[in-house]
Amino acid sequence: MLANSSIQSMQTDFETLNLINPICQALHEEKYILPTPIQEQAIPYLVKGRDLLGCAQTGTGKTAAFALPILQWLEQNREAVSPKGVRSLILAPTRELAVQIGESFRVYGRHLRIKQAVIYGGVRPALQIRALSRGVDVLVATPGRLLDLLNQRQLRLDKVGVLVLDEADRMLDMGFLPDIKKICSAIPSNRQTMLFSATLPSEIVKLSRNFLSDPVKVTVNPPSSTVDKIEQKVLFVDRENKSDLLEFILEEDESIQRALVFTRTKHGANRIAKRLSKVKISTEAIHGNKSQSARLQALEKFRSGRVRVLVATDIASRGLDVDGITHVINYELPKEAESYVHRIGRTARAGTDGIALSLCDAGEKSYLRKIELEIRSSLNIDQNHPFHAQSIASKKTGVRKSGSKNFSDGRGRGSRNKSTTRAEGKNKNFSFSRNRSPGKPVNGKKNIRNKRAS
Incomplete structure (x- = not known):
C-alpha cells in the first residue's frame, strides 16, 4: 500500500527537515534557502528510512531530495568501507545525469568525510576501477558499466544499504531493465530503496511493487501538466x-x-x-x-x-x-x-x-x-x-x-507587443520573446532570492 503524500506545501527551511548541521551549512553556503515541494515532502520520510516512489521531473529538486537523506544516513551510521565495497548506490540512465548527481553529492557533503565515485561507459574503466578499489560511501553509476564491473568482480554490492533508481522510466525506455534486475539481485533485500520517475506508466508501478517495501508516494507536477510560465x-x-x-x-x-x-x-x-x-x-x-x-x-x-x-x-x-x-x-x-x-x-x-x-x-x-x-x-x-x-x-x-498575435503575445498576462506585419524577406522588427522589445536582450542576472537546491 502506497502512503500518498499530497500534502499542502508550506514555506519552511531546511533546518525544520531534521537535517544535521554540516548539511545545512553546505546548503546555506550555496544560498539554498527554501526546499522545493518534493524535498519538503520526501526528506522527512527518507530520513526515517522509508522507501519512496517519487513522481517528479528534472528541475524539481529531486536530486537533493534523495542526496541529503543519504548523506545524513552515512554520517549517522558511519562505518569503515571494505575494499571494493559500496554503501549507497544511485543508478542513472545517462552519463551526463550521473556526473551531475555526483557533483551534487560533492557540494552537499563538503563538510562530511564521504568517499564517492561516479562510473559510466564511454571511457576507459581503469580510473573507475582504481576509485572503487578502496571502497566508497556513495557510488553513482549507469547500469551498463556497473554491471560490467560487477561481473569482473571489481566491486561488491553486498553491503549496500540505500539504493536509488533515478529517472526509472527513461532507464526502462533505454532497455536497462534486465541490467537493473541483475544489479538488484546482488544487493541485500533489507535496504532502503527510492525510485524516481518523471512519469508513472504501468511498467514503473509494477517495478515499484517488485523493488519497494511499503513505500510513501510523493508526486510533484503530474506528468501531463506543463509549466504555467x-x-x-x-x-x-x-x-x-x-x-x-x-x-x-x-x-x-x-x-x-x-x-x-x-x-x-x-x-x-x-x-x-x-x-x-x-x-x-x-x-x-x-x-x-x-x-x-x-x-x-x-x-x-x-x-x-x-x-x-x-x-x-x-x-x-x-x-x-x-x-x-x-x-x-x-x-x-x-x-x-x-x-x-x-x-x-x-x-x-x-x-x-x-x-x-x-x-x-x-x-x-x-x-x-x-x-x-x-x-x-x-x-x-x-x-x-x-x-x-x-x-x-x-x-x-x-x-x-492566435490571429494577429506574434511571439510576444502570451495568454493575456501583462502588456503585449503589437504584432508585426510580415514583410518581404526578413522582418527586422520580428520578436520571439515575451514582454520584450524586439532585439532587446534578456536580463542575464540570476535571481538568487529564495534559491532552491537541485
Whole structure:
C-alpha cells in the first residue's frame, strides 16, 4: 500500500527537515534557502528510512531530495568501507545525469568525510576501477558499466544499504531493465530503496511493487501538466523550409540568449549544428554518438554562455539541468507526447518565464494532436514569419489560431507587443520573446532570492 503524500506545501527551511548541521551549512553556503515541494515532502520520510516512489521531473529538486537523506544516513551510521565495497548506490540512465548527481553529492557533503565515485561507459574503466578499489560511501553509476564491473568482480554490492533508481522510466525506455534486475539481485533485500520517475506508466508501478517495501508516494507536477510560465507556440512550415525558419528565428531575436533545440535523430542534430555554425550562430550538438569528453565539453560551453544554442536528441538531453534556458525549440516534434512535456520543461526554471516554439510540418500533424491531448490544451498558431505554410495550418487538428498575435503575445498576462506585419524577406522588427522589445536582450542576472537546491 502506497502512503500518498499530497500534502499542502508550506514555506519552511531546511533546518525544520531534521537535517544535521554540516548539511545545512553546505546548503546555506550555496544560498539554498527554501526546499522545493518534493524535498519538503520526501526528506522527512527518507530520513526515517522509508522507501519512496517519487513522481517528479528534472528541475524539481529531486536530486537533493534523495542526496541529503543519504548523506545524513552515512554520517549517522558511519562505518569503515571494505575494499571494493559500496554503501549507497544511485543508478542513472545517462552519463551526463550521473556526473551531475555526483557533483551534487560533492557540494552537499563538503563538510562530511564521504568517499564517492561516479562510473559510466564511454571511457576507459581503469580510473573507475582504481576509485572503487578502496571502497566508497556513495557510488553513482549507469547500469551498463556497473554491471560490467560487477561481473569482473571489481566491486561488491553486498553491503549496500540505500539504493536509488533515478529517472526509472527513461532507464526502462533505454532497455536497462534486465541490467537493473541483475544489479538488484546482488544487493541485500533489507535496504532502503527510492525510485524516481518523471512519469508513472504501468511498467514503473509494477517495478515499484517488485523493488519497494511499503513505500510513501510523493508526486510533484503530474506528468501531463506543463509549466504555467512557459508560453507555447506552433509554427507551421514545409519540411524543406525548417532549417531556414530556425536560422531566421535565431538571427532575428537577440533575446534568445540560450536555446535548446530538439531533433529526433543524431544525424539531424549534427546537420543543424553544422548549418548554424556556418552562419556564425555559436552551436554545439549532444547525442549518443559523441564521446564522453565531447559531450561534457559541449555542456560546459552551453552552461557558461560561450555557446548560444545546444542541439540535442531526447535521450542525450535527459537529466540535462542548465539554468537560464530562455527558449526550447522543437525543430522536430517528438513522436511521444510525454517527451514534449520533458522537452519544454527545460525552460522556465526557478520562477522565470520561458518560451517553447514547435516547428510542425505536414507529417507531424498527428504528433501535434497527441501533444494537445496530453497537455489538454491547444497550442496557439503563429503565422507571422516568412515561411508560414497555410495549407498545413488549415488541416483539421484542433489547434486554434492566435490571429494577429506574434511571439510576444502570451495568454493575456501583462502588456503585449503589437504584432508585426510580415514583410518581404526578413522582418527586422520580428520578436520571439515575451514582454520584450524586439532585439532587446534578456536580463542575464540570476535571481538568487529564495534559491532552491537541485
